[in-house]
Amino acid sequence: MKAYKWMAALSAAAIGALAAGHAGAQETVKVGLIVSMTGQQASTGKQIKAAVELYQKQNGDAVAGKKVQVILRDSGSVPDNTKRLAQELIVNDKVNIIAGFEITPAALAVAPLATEAKVPAVVMAAGTSIITERSPYIVRTSFTVPQSCVIIADWAVKNGIKKVVTIVSDYAPGFDAEKSFTERFTGAGGQVAQAIRVPLANPDFAPFLQRAADAKPDAIFIFVPSGQGGTFMKQYTERGLDKAGIKLIGPGDVTDDDLLPNMGDAAIGTVTAHFYSADHNSPKNKTFVEAFTKAAGFRPNFMALGGYDGMHLIYEALKKTGGKADGDSLITAMKGMKWESPRGPIQIDPETRDIIQNVYIRKVEKKAGSLYNVEFATFEAVKDPVKAAKK
Amino acid sequence: MLLARLSQEEVTGRLVGRAHWHPLEVLFWVAAFATIWLFPSKHLILTEIAWLALFALSLDLILGYAGIVSLGHAAFFGFGAYTAALLAKHEIINEPVIALVVAGLAASALGFVTSFLVLRGTDLTRIMVTLGVAFVLREIANQNGWLTGGADGLQGVTMKPILGQFRFDMFGHNGYVYCLVVLFVLFLLARRIVNSPFGLSLQSIRNNPLRASAIGINVNARLIAIYTIAAGYAGIAGALLAQTQAFASLAYFDFERSADLLLVLVIGGTGYLYGGIIGAVVFKFMHDYLAVLTPQYWPFWIGLLLVVLVMVGRERITGWTAPFRRMADRLDWRRLRPRGETTEGR
Numbered sequence: 214m215k216a217y218k219w220m221a222a223l224s225a226a227a228i229g230a231l232a233a234g235h236a237g238a239q240e241t242v243k244v245g246l247i248v249s250m251t252g253q254q255a256s257t258g259k260q261i262k263a264a265v266e267l268y269q270k271q272n273g274d275a276v277a278g279k280k281v282q283v284i285l286r287d288s289g290s291v292p293d294n295t296k297r298l299a300q301e302l303i304v305n306d307k308v309n310i311i312a313g314f315e316i317t318p319a320a321l322a323v324a325p326l327a328t329e330a331k332v333p334a335v336v337m338a339a340g341t342s343i344i345t346e347r348s349p350y351i352v353r354t355s356f357t358v359p360q361s362c363v364i365i366a367d368w369a370v371k372n373g374i375k376k377v378v379t380i381v382s383d384y385a386p387g388f389d390a391e392k393s394f395t396e397r398f399t400g401a402g403g404q405v406a407q408a409i410r411v412p413l414a415n416p417d418f419a420p421f422l423q424r425a426a427d428a429k430p431d432a433i434f435i436f437v438p439s440g441q442g443g444t445f446m447k448q449y450t451e452r453g454l455d456k457a458g459i460k461l462i463g464p465g466d467v468t469d470d471d472l473l474p475n476m477g478d479a480a481i482g483t484v485t486a487h488f489y490s491a492d493h494n495s496p497k498n499k500t501f502v503e504a505f506t507k508a509a510g511f512r513p514n515f516m517a518l519g520g521y522d523g524m525h526l527i528y529e530a531l532k533k534t535g536g537k538a539d540g541d542s543l544i545t546a547m548k549g550m551k552w553e554s555p556r557g558p559i560q561i562d563p564e565t566r567d568i569i570q571n572v573y574i575r576k577v578e579k580k581a582g583s584l585y586n587v588e589f590a591t592f593e594a595v596k597d598p599v600k601a602a603k604k
Numbered sequence: 605m606l607l608a609r610l611s612q613e614e615v616t617g618r619l620v621g622r623a624h625w626h627p628l629e630v631l632f633w634v635a636a637f638a639t640i641w642l643f644p645s646k647h648l649i650l651t652e653i654a655w656l657a658l659f660a661l662s663l664d665l666i667l668g669y670a671g672i673v674s675l676g677h678a679a680f681f682g683f684g685a686y687t688a689a690l691l692a693k694h695e696i697i698n699e700p701v702i703a704l705v706v707a708g709l710a711a712s713a714l715g716f717v718t719s720f721l722v723l724r725g726t727d728l729t730r731i732m733v734t735l736g737v738a739f740v741l742r743e744i745a746n747q748n749g750w751l752t753g754g755a756d757g758l759q760g761v762t763m764k765p766i767l768g769q770f771r772f773d774m775f776g777h778n779g780y781v782y783c784l785v786v787l788f789v790l791f792l793l794a795r796r797i798v799n800s801p802f803g804l805s806l807q808s809i810r811n812n813p814l815r816a817s818a819i820g821i822n823v824n825a826r827l828i829a830i831y832t833i834a835a836g837y838a839g840i841a842g843a844l845l846a847q848t849q850a851f852a853s854l855a856y857f858d859f860e861r862s863a864d865l866l867l868v869l870v871i872g873g874t875g876y877l878y879g880g881i882i883g884a885v886v887f888k889f890m891h892d893y894l895a896v897l898t899p900q901y902w903p904f905w906i907g908l909l910l911v912v913l914v915m916v917g918r919e920r921i922t923g924w925t926a927p928f929r930r931m932a933d934r935l936d937w938r939r940l941r942p943r944g945e946t947t948e949g950r
Contacts, residue, residue: 250900259900287899291855292757293845297648304775305645318757322851329774341756383746384755412746413755 242279242538244527245286245302247323248313248338252290253414256440256471257315257338257516263509264520268528271504276528277536284308288319295319296326303330309538310335312523315516316438317341317385324348331540333547335526337519338439341385342599345567350540352547352566354526354559355519356488357597358386358436359393361464364572364592365486366397369432369462376404377462378425379434380418382441383410390436390464393598398434406430416441418448425459426452432460435467439516442467443476450479460484465586468577470514473584480584483577488570489515489556490586501555515556522554526561560594567597623799632878633788640781647780653888654783655844660868660880661787661794662837668874669798670830671810673727675862676738677838679718682856683741684711684839685846686752689761692847698764704786704843711839712832719831723824735859742857757853761846772848779848786844787881790837794877797833806830871913 246265248258265283274281284306288295295314302308303326311327312335314320320339324347327334336344336353345351369377379394381387387410395405406428409421416437425433433454437445445467449455461467465487468480491502491512501521505513513521530546531538549563559570572595575586610618639650659681666672687707690696697703721733745752753759765771770778797803809816809823817823846852855861864887872883890909894902 251903262900285899287895287902289895291858292853293849293851293855296849296851297652300774300776301648304648318755318853321759322757322849322853325850326774347759 240278240280242276242281242310242531242536243302243306243308244281244283245299245306245308245311246283246313247286247288247295247298247302247311247319249290249315250285250287252288254290254315254438254440258287258313259509259511260471260514260516261313261315261337261520263505263511264513264517265524267505267508268521268524270508272524272528277531277534279531279536279538281528281531288313288315290316292316292318292322296322299323299326299334303332308332309540310527310543312527313337313520314339317344320344320351321347324351327351333540333543335523337523338516339386341389342567342597343385345565346600349566350544352526352544352561353568354523354561355568356515356570357567357599358389358464359598360488360570360595361486361572362390362394362436363397363598364574364595365434365462365464365484366394366401366403367592368484368486368574368590369398369434370401370403374403374431374460374462376406376428376430377432377434378407378409378428378430379405379436380409380411380421380425381436382413382416382438384413386438387413387436389599394434397598411437413438416444418445419452422448422452422454426454426457430459432462435461435463437467439466439469439471439514442469443472446476446480450477455479455482465490465515465575468575468586470512470586471516473577473586474512476584478579478584480577481579484574485577485586486572486574486592487515487586488572489518490573490575490588492575492580492585492587493556493573494588495555495557497553498555518554518556522552522556522559525552525554526550557591558594562596565597565600567600569594569596571595619799619804623795629878636784636788640777640784644775644777647776649888649892651776651780651783651848652845653884654780654787655841655848656865656868656888657881657884658783658787658790658844659838659841659865660872660884661791661877662834662841662880663865663869664874664877664880665794665798665834665837666831667869668876668879669803669810670806670827672722672827672831673730674722674734675731675859675866676734676736677834677865678857678859678861679734679738679741680711680715680835680838681842681845681861682738682745682852682854683714683842684708685842685852685856686745686758687711687839688843689758689846689850689852690751692763692850693758693761699768700763700766700782700847704840704847707843707846708836708840711842712836714839715835716828716832718835719828722831723827735862738857738859738862742854745854745857752852752854755854757851759851761850761852763847763850772850776848783844783848786840790840791877791881794837798877802826802829867910870910 248261249255250258286298299311310333314336315338317339320336327350328348334351338355340356340358342357342359345353379391381391411421461483463485465485468483468485470491530543533546534542547561551560557571562569572592573588574590575588577584578587663677684707687710688703691703718737722730746754763772766782772779805821813823868883868887871886872879894905
C-alpha cells in the first residue's frame with residue numbers, strides 16, 4: 214500500500230508539474246525582435262532596441278495576464294539573415310510576433326513567412342510603401358517614405374521653389390521618394406531639372422553634388438536612409454553649396470536626430486518634412502525624450518519611435534484580445550487602433566495596416582547649443598499617398 | 605626526392621590507398637545524415653552549414669589544391685543564386701534540381717571566362733582580379749534592377765517542390781535533406797577529382813608551377829579546368845541558398861561573403877576536403893551562438909577567437925581531433941611530401 218501511495222503522489226506531482234509547465238508556456242507572449250545591431254544599419258538597430266527596452270521598463274513586462282518576452286536577434290543588415298532568423302524564431306522559439314526590420318529587403322523577405330505562419334510582423338523601421346501589401350499579417354508603426362515627400366513638395370511649391378534637383382539613394386525607398394516628390398511637385402507646376410541616384414552602400418556624394426550645383430536649382434531634394442545624413446551634409450558644405458544659395462529640402466531622414474547634433478552649422482536652415490522630431494512640442498514627448506536619453510545615452514530619432522509605438526501596439530492589441538496571442542486575433546485587434554504617441558496622434562489604418570500620422574514641416578535651428586529640427590507647420594492625419602492613390 | 609626512393613609499385617600503392625574510404629570518413633557522413641532525425645529543430649542552421657560547406661569546398665579546390673588565392677569567390681556564389689532564383693521566378697525551370705544544375709553550369713561558364721584573367725600574375729594580382737570580378741558583378745546586379753530587383757533583392761520567388769514531390773517547408777526539413785544530399789554528391793565528385801591524376805597534377809602545380817610545367821603538365825589548362833569546376837560548385841552553393849530562401853539579394857556578392865569563406869577555411873584548414881565542411885560547422889555554430897548571446901558585440905568575440913586560433917595554432921587547439929586529423933592525412937597527399945613543407949598558411 215505504501216508503494217502505491219508513493220506512486221500516486223509521484224504521478225500527481227508529475228501531472229502537476231506538466232500542467233504548470235504548460236500553463237507557464239501559455240503565460241508568455243514572445244516577440245522576436247530582428248534588427249541590425251551590426252553592419253551598415255546598426256544605428257537603427259540601436260535606436261529600436263533602446264526604445265523597446267524603455268517601453269518595457271516604463272510599462273512593465275506583463276500585460277493582460279501575460280508576460281511579454283522580447284528575444285533580440287542581430288540581422289547584421291543582411292536580408293537573408295533576417296529571413297533565417299525569423300524562421301528560427303517562429304519554428305523553434307515559437308514567437309507570437311516578429312518585429313523590427315531595418316531595411317525594405319529584410320521586411321519583404323519576411324513577408325511570405327508571416328503569411329505562411331500566420332504570425333504578425335510589426336515593421337518598426339523600413340519605409341517603402343509596398344511592404345504592407347505583401348502580407349495580410351504585416352502592420353507598420355514607422356512611416357512610409359512618400360508620406361513625407363508629398364508634404365515637402367506641397368510646401369516647396371507654396372514657398373516659391375520652382376526648380377529642384379532630386380538626389381536619392383538607389384533602392385526602393387529612394388525610388389518611392391523620387392517618384393512621389395516629383396509627381397506632386399511637377400503636378401503643381403514645379404520643375405525637376407535633374408534626377409540623380411546615388412549608390413546605397415558607402416556613397417560618395419561629391420560628384421553628384423557637383424552635377425546638382427551645375428544645374429543651378431532653387432533647392433536640392435535629398436533622400437538618404439537614416440545614418441547617411443552626416444556624410445551628405447559634410448560633403449554638401451565642402452562643396453560650398455550652403456553658401457551658393459541652394460536650399461536643401463527633403464523628408465526628415467537626412468537630418469536624423471541621431472546624427473544632427475554632429476552635423477555642424479551647415480545643416481541650419483535645412484527644411485524637411487517628417488513625422489517625428491525630438492524637439493516635438495508636447496508634454497508626452499518631453500517625458501519620452503528625457504527618459505530615453507537618460508536610459509540610452511543618446512537622443513531618440515524617428516526609428517526609436519517606430520520601436521516604441523510598435524511595442525505599444527503589441528501591448529494594446531494584447532489588452533484588447535484579453536491575452537489571446539494568435540496571429541488573426543492580434544492583427545484584427547491592431548487594425549484601426551488609435552493612440553497618442555510622443556510623435557503626436559497616430560492610427561493604424563484598418564484597411565492597409567499602415568500608419569496614419571501627422572507630418573510636420575521643420576527647420577534645423579540651434580536650440581540651447583544643440584541642433585534640432587524645429588517644427589513650424591503641421592499636416593494632420595496623413596495616409597500613405599501611394600496606397601491612397603491606388604484606390 | 606622522396607619519390608625517387610620509392611619503387612613504382614610503392615608509389616602506386618600509396619596513391620591508390622589514399623583514395624580508399626577510411627572508417628572515420630564513413631562515420632562522419634553517417635553522423636551528418638543522422639542529424640536529419642536527431643536535430644529536427646536545428647535544420648535551418650544546418651541548411652546554412654550545408655551550403656556554406658559546399659561553398660568552402662569549392663574555394664578549397666582552387667586554394668588548397670591548386671594554390672589560387674581568391675577574395676572574390678562570392679561572384680560565382682551570387683551568380684548561381686540569381687540564376688536559380690530567376691529561373692524559379694519566371695517559371696523557366698520549375699524543378700529545383702534541374703535549375704540547380706543549370707545554375708551550376710552558368711556559374712561554371714562564368715568561371716571559365718574569368719579564369720583567363722586569374723591566370724595572369726601572382727597571388728596579389730589574383731586577389732585583386734577576383735575581388736574586382738565580384739565587385740563588377742555586384743554592380744551589374746545593382747544597376748539592372750528590372751531583372752534583379754536591385755538593392756531590394758529579388759522578390760516574389762516561389763519554389764516548386766523538389767522532384768515534384770517534396771515541398772520546401774517552413775521548418776526547413778526538406779530543404780536541409782536536399783542541401784545535404786547535394787553536398788554529399790558533390791563531395792564524392794570532388795573526392796574523385798582530387799585523387800585522380802588530374803588532382804595530383806594540380807597539387808604539383810601548387811607546389812611549384814615551374815617544375816610542374818617542366819615535367820610536362822599543361823599548367824594553364826589545368827588551372828582553367830579546376831577554376832571552372834570550382835566556380836560551378838560555388839554557383840550550386842549559391843543556388844541552394846537562393847532555393848531554400850526563395851530569395852536573392854545583392855548581399856550574396858558582398859566582399860564579406862568571400863572573406864567569411866576564407867575564415868571558414870582558416871578555421872577548418874586547407875588542402876583536405878573535410879577542412880571546408882568542418883570549418884563551416886565551427887564557424888556557423890560559433891557565429892550563431894555568439895550572436896544570440898550578445899547580438900551587439902559578437903563580431904568582437906569572433907575576431908578574438910580567430911586571433912587566438914592563428915596565434916596558438918589550429919593543431920594545438922584541435923589536438924583532441926588527432927584521430928580525425930590522421931584520417932585527413934590519409935586522404936591528403938601530405939605523407940608523400942618531404943618533411944619541412946607544409947600547407948599551413950597557404
